[in-house]
Amino acid sequence: MTQTKIDLPPAFPDHTQLPESDGTFVKNFQEHPQSLILTDSIGSVLQQLHPDGDYAIGQDCGIYWRETEPPEKGAEAPDWFYVPNVPPLLNGEIRRSYVLWRELMAPMIALEFASGNGDEERDATPLSVSAEGETTKPGKFWVYERIIRIPYYGIFEVKTRKMEVYNWLNFSYQKLQPNERGHYPITPLGVELGLWHGTYQNQTQYWLRWWDSEGNLLLIGEERAQLERQRAEQERQRAEQERQRAEQERQRAEQERQRAEQEHQRAEQAEQKSARLAERLRAMGIDPDSEE
Template sequence: MTIVTRTDLPPAFPDHTQLPESDGTFVKNFQAHPQSIILTDSIGSVLRQLHPDGQYAIGQDCGIYWRETDPPEKGAEAPDWFYVANVPPLLNGEIRRSYVLWREFMAPTIAIEFPSGNGEEERDATPLSVSAEGKTTKPGKFWVYGHIIRIPYYAIYEIKNGKLEVYHLQDFSYQRIEPNERGHYSIPPLEVELGLWQGTYQNQTQLWLRWWDSEGNLLLIGEERAELEQQRAENERQRAEQAEQKAAKLAARLREMGIDPDADDLE
């Protein structure tokens, strides 16, 4: 009888603390970072309603490890923005360094890419293949997202020319979604729509990728919410001031008529 000892067992799959958190490449353009922030900031209120327990995670240019390779980072894809439902934002009290699919088994609901080039890499549907010598070819990002990680919604937004494509995973392949009458793309699991908004954010005026609710109302970022509250407060102050002026004019007119407006009984 063969006795299997601990040393005979294969090593455990690595976790996020044992895998590289970067492949050493630069962020490719100045727009990608603020674009990610505006998406994260504005969808916060929606996610708090969907996850009152706080169990969700958002990745911005973070690696999703889907297979073990040498070097390890070749087994990861790093969407510019992605959201995963029903996972803890921290792991064992530590900040996430990456998202390891074989540890958590939960695919992101949506991944978004902001190509710096012509989008060829983001649309690459080359499948994983193994040669006769046992060597594997690098699969395309589009194929990995749809066939391996199986991300239900995938968006590609080319910031430089304002081109947006949104795909939905159906029958094991991505099908391109058509926009609705508002020019937005519905993302039912989040009860939101994705679309383009012309405006200025962080000193950059351009078409930004934004969220709307299912009724077509723009989801605001913190700065916009603060400005809206300030405007509401100013409108309320003006209404109160106008009511006070109206009351003062009425009191003056009553006095001209010999009536004391401060009397308890004006009858």
């Protein structure tokens, strides 16, 4: 009996077999510093949430959600995203992309830094198939909402300083309203997302930043170091002031001792003078103790 050979379909590719870039340029000079300031400042929060270190942060990295030809058509690359409960390395190798059909874990939050008016980031065009069987590339918003289902999606228009945050609820994105501080709570992380005006990497402008649930800004490493330097300087100044107070107290005590010593000497001198006077009076036949 002759066995029939069965041709199995090839296995789904992983992150080492898929392109890590679609060849496009970074859209503006703020994009990479913006990603860095977000990653740096939220590190301590993620370490508390993941003491085992199982989380990954992607910065302008592809999320592959379907197989296509060319492969890049089946990927979206958020400017910044965070995935909980996945290892930062795969089999000891640095991730080149995030392959959804291999990981089976959607990012919790994705952020886009729009150089234009945000139309691309809000594009909800669905995936469609032509009569010839060709598919069109769907909009980014539609992919995040309907396929990957990222719980939180934020859009920051760099030029207009406008930001929007969406929450995936009841199978669709609902636009969130900011709180009284103008921030958007990201409840699973216990943080808030908002805009901060300041200088970072020689650029003074508005940046996306994290705050804690009480409205305290989460600091980056440079800010933490500067704060520590300020605290150390304040402690040095307090110690110096305490040393000066102690020295002043020592000087006051020394002055008081000297005054007491001078008073004691004056008393001794007065007593000695009185004794000499009494001795002379006795020599003259006068009793100095007589009341007459």
